[in-house]
Amino acid sequence: MTRSCSAVGCSTRDTVLSRERGLSFHQFPTDTIQRSKWIRAVNRVDPRSKKIWIPGPGAILCSKHFQESDFESYGIRRKLKKGAVPSVSLYKIPQGVHLKGKARQKILKQPLPDNSQEVATEDHNYSLKTPLTIGAEKLAEVQQMLQVSKKRLISVKNYRMIKKRKGLRLIDALVEEKLLSEETECLLRAQFSDFKWELYNWRETDEYSAEMKQFACTLYLCSSKVYDYVRKILKLPHSSILRTWLSKCQPSPGFNSNIFSFLQRRVENGDQLYQYCSLLIKSMPLKQQLQWDPSSHSLQGFMDFGLGKLDADETPLASETVLLMAVGIFGHWRTPLGYFFVNRASGYLQAQLLRLTIGKLSDIGITVLAVTSDATAHSVQMAKALGIHIDGDDMKCTFQHPSSSSQQIAYFFDSCHLLRLIRNAFQNFQSIQFINGIAHWQHLVELVALEEQELSNMERIPSTLANLKNHVLKVNSATQLFSESVASALEYLLSLDLPPFQNCIGTIHFLRLINNLFDIFNSRNCYGKGLKGPLLPETYSKINHVLIEAKTIFVTLSDTSNNQIIKGKQKLGFLGFLLNAESLKWLYQNYxxxxxxxxxxxxxxxxxxxxxxxxxxxxxxxxxxxxSPTCMAFQKAYYNLETRYKFQDEVFLSKVSIFDISIARRKDLALWTVQRQYGVSVTKTVFHEEGICQDWSHCSLSEALLDLSDHRRNLICYAGYVANKLSALLTCEDCITALYASDLKASKIGSLLFVKKKNGLHFPSESLCRVINICERVVRTHSRMAIFELVSKQRELYLQQKILCELSGHINLFVDVNKHLFDGEVCAINHFVKLLKDIIICFLNIRAKNVAQNPLKHHSERTDMKTLSRKHWSSVQDYKCSSFANTSSKFRHLLSNDGYPFK
Known part of the structure; x- marks a missing residue:
């Protein structure tokens, strides 16, 4: 219900029109002293008790009653200063003429004496001790008559519209006016075919039944134009009222009112980290199935917009759920806001849900800077419904805030999805022409074909690599296609003048450009360097140069038939990055x-x-x-997840980092997909019976590790095996590189690794050998302790903690990964810690399944690791799912108090 200002004689209402005029509305303070000051300033009397008026929880005052000095500005927002008291025009606007019923009111003709009793008429409150002039009385009378006249005019107009449709149902009238789509018509007829809309009182929103609310929200989400049309007939409420109806405390579809209440408390407490956010929207497929829910004694699986199930027989079942999440621009908070069960997540429906969400966040004082969606057909429809123009010639990257005509919101397509679209277009065209040359897909195929190539057998090897007799080329299959590593590798192979790579200059330029664009839209760390760093006034010129270059090249892209790609069927990936560039520039210029x-x-x-x-x-x-889950399974999982990760010290924690999610999402954009698609054979590393631990004199391992005793040699064998197993499971390029020993003369060139290999074994890195050595020492130290009498899981967790504690004193492990730490968010559980955990868990699984039964012996007596049963490695495949129960809590205190909701 629309609220009005509580000041005597002020008729200002909290509507969209009022806010567009620059008015703001403020609730009475919760502080007792400050609240009493406001009450005395308002100076109202309760009509029933004849005593001073006490404001209720919904009482508000508009900004007309405060001085300009009472406000402080935060960009485009402003709020009252602490201790501000209303002092302007509290008694200036008079109550006017006599009206009928509850609206009747009376103007005080003379001031009340100091010793008079407080008097009130019927249901209204009046200011005390302040006389009104005759001119003010006449002005109030004229204003009141104008308002009554306007209301009568609207009433007559609506009466004519209703009378014109006498005998017709509302849905029939809308179909007659050709306002409904076929899908919306079927939905409304199925769910509201027996709805007696003319019997209800649509003027009082407090008296709306559940069916009336469901009808209003369904109509609004299907079409705002139809909703506005019906509002002229039925006096439907403003969309701000619908936002409150869609809020639920229960674990059911709709907005989560508990989350919004928490965010509102943080904003009201002056926490600036919660004043700005971005809004993410995504649809998730559901299995269409009706299920009986014993807890609610009802069928589940129907569409639900947040006001009850649309459970008519002819109504389609829910096939998708639309999820909404807010991410803090400052700080490190993120939280889901709610979900909705729909049959088809059309672009227009998602646009309506976005408008409601943005308005609801605005109501609690949070400003939405940008919206992000997938780059799908429905997302493009949603962007257009919001007012975004994606065409290259006439691009518009912002849309109007639903609650403020003076505020704009930027729009982004998810960069990872755009990369996938560009990859598909590149592979489909095979060759892409642009002003700097031609990019060929075949160069990537030739690159992965170099896997396991021996340097001694390659032609035209430079003299710097002539001494690397026992080295092979190993292509890091986890490397992203569009990356600096692949571009550098192609550049190096071009310098070798190898025939397959003689014309790869265009490919190198194209890959670098796409990589630079992704780095710009994927900056995660305020300490990041180059394009991976934050957007600052100092870095804007460099970033803007890349964005301008991308626009210049993208508009000239063409296929082998000279057809312009940006105007063809596979243009969305390129246009999406151009739209993101415009949005980023707009955010920089305005914020x-x-x-x-x-x-x-x-x-x-x-x-x-x-x-x-x-x-x-x-x-x-x-x-x-x-x-895909069913509606009931999704709803219960959502509730369990929300319960498990409730706000504890305002922090949501998870065992997976955002950086790992980013890498996992781009797994199908790595070089290994090219290997699989084109059948490039990759030689699997095996352990031979003889000579595996001989002739290590040329390895660059430390002197301590060159002790060729049987025990040392077997540990190095284990390290090599761990390296190869993890390289097949890890998805991080830098972490895989750290597992292998490389020659100092040619350690790494892009995605190419020059790895020494002897009798089928890739030499492990020195750091990996040291970690395996420490692991074995700790296991042997505790092998005769009482801990080994515990169950296997408890024993494994105990050993993990002991090994990690021992490793904490070694600061020179995997030094090549130091720069890699700044690629992700600033947190304790980074890739260095994860790599150590992965190595430890992998080693313990190998030792528990094999070495425990066959202790380390002399080389001639040890088990041939080549013949190990595959079942012994089943647990290794799931090593990344294991975790340190107590070790993770050890690092938890290092996290910022600002929190990482659902991180």
Missing amino acids: VFPKVMPFPYLLTYKFSHDHLELFLKMLRQVLVTSS
Whole structure:
């Protein structure tokens, strides 16, 4: 219900029109002293008790009654200062003429004496001790007559519209006017065919039944134009009222009112980290199935917009759920806002849900800077419904805020999805022409074909590599196709003048450009360097140069038939990056560059879908299924996840980081997909019976590790085996590189690794050998302790903690990964810690399944590791799912108090 200002004689209402005129509305303070000051300033009397008026929880005052000095500005928002008291025009606007019923009121003709009793007429309150002039009385009378006249005119107009449709049902009238689509008509007829709309009182929203609310919200979500048309007939409420109806405390579809209440408390407490956010939206497929829910004694599986199930026989079942999440621009908070069960997540429906969400966040004082969606057909429809123009010639990257005509919101497509579209287009065209040359897909195929090539057998090897007799080329299959590593590798192979790579200059330029674009829209760390760093006034010129170059090249892209790609069928990936570039420039010019804005820098990963994908990953873990869940399964999993990760010190924690989610989402964009698609054979490393631990004199391992005793040699064998197993499971390029020993003369060139190999074994890195050595020493130390009498799981966790504690004193492990730590968010559980955990768990699984039964012996007596049964490695495949129960809590205190909701 629309609220009105509580000041005597003020008729200002909290509507969209009022806010567009620059008015703001403020609730009475909760502080007792400050609240009493406001009450005395308002000076109203309760008509029933004849005593001073006490404001209720919904009482508000408009900004007309405060001085300009009472406000403080935060960019485009402003709020009252602490201790501000209303003092303007509290008695100036008089109550006017006599009206009928409850609206009757009376103007005080003379001031009340000091010793008079407080008097009130019927249901209204009046100011005390302040006389009104005769001119003010006449003005009030004229204003009141004008308002009554306007209301009568609208009433007559609506009466004519209703009379014109006498004998017709509302849905029939809308069909007659050709206002409904076929899909919307079928839905409304199925669910509201017997709805007696003319019998209800649509003027009082407090008296709306559940069916009336469901009809109003369904009509609004299907079509705002139809809703506005029906509002002229039925006096339907404003969309701001619908936002409150769709809020639920129960674990059911709709907005989560508990989350909104928490965010509102943080904003009201002056926490600036919660004043700005980005909004993510995504649809998730559901299995269409009706299920009986014993807890609610009802069938589940119907569409539900948040006001009850649309359970008519002819209504289609829910096939998708639309999820919404807010991500803090400052701080590190992210939280889901709610979900909705729909039959088809059309672009227009998602646009309506976005408008409601943005308005609801605005109601609690949070400003939405940008919206991010997938780059799908429905997402494009949603963008157009919001007012976004994606055409290259006439691009518009912002849309109007639903609650403020003076505010705009930027729009982004998810960068990872755009990369996938560009990859598909590149592979489909095979060759892409542009002003700097031609990019050929075949160069990537030739690159992965170099796997396991021996340097001694390759022609035209430079003299610097002539001494690497026992080295092979190993292509890091986890490397992204569009990356600096692949571009550098092609550049090096071009310098060798190898025939397959003689014309790869265009390919190198194209791959570098796409990589630079992704780095710009994936900055995660305020300490990041180059294009991976934050958006600052100091870095804007460099970033803007790349964005301008991308636009210049993308508009000239063409296939082998000279057809312009940006105007063809596979243009969305390129146009999406151009739209994101315009949105980023707009955000910089409006929020980062102006000195008055509280934006020292901007991290672009705040506009990534990685946050939402992390929540979905956790949701799937609760579901314990890879297939699409039913409505009932999704609802219960959502409730369990929300219960498990309730706000504890305002922090949501998870065992998976956003950086890992980003890498996992781009797994199908790595070089290994090219190997699989084109059947490039990759030689599997095996252990031979003889000579595996001989002739290590040329390895660059430390002197301590060159002790060729039987025990040392077997540990190095284990290290090599661990390296090869993890390289097949890890998805991080830098972590895989750290597992192998490389020659100092040619350690790494892009995605190419020059790895020494002897009798089928890739030499492990020195750091990996040291970790395996420490693992074995700790296991042997505790092998005779009482801990080994515990069950296997408890014993494994105990050993993991002891090994990690021992490793904490070694600071020179995997030094090549130091720079890699700044690629992700600033947190304790980084890739260095994860790599150590992965190595430890992998080693313990190998030792528990094999070495425990066959202790380390002399080489001639040890078990041939080549013949190990595959079942011994089943647990290794799941090593990444294991975790340290107590070790993770050891690092938890290092996290920022700002929290990582659902991180």
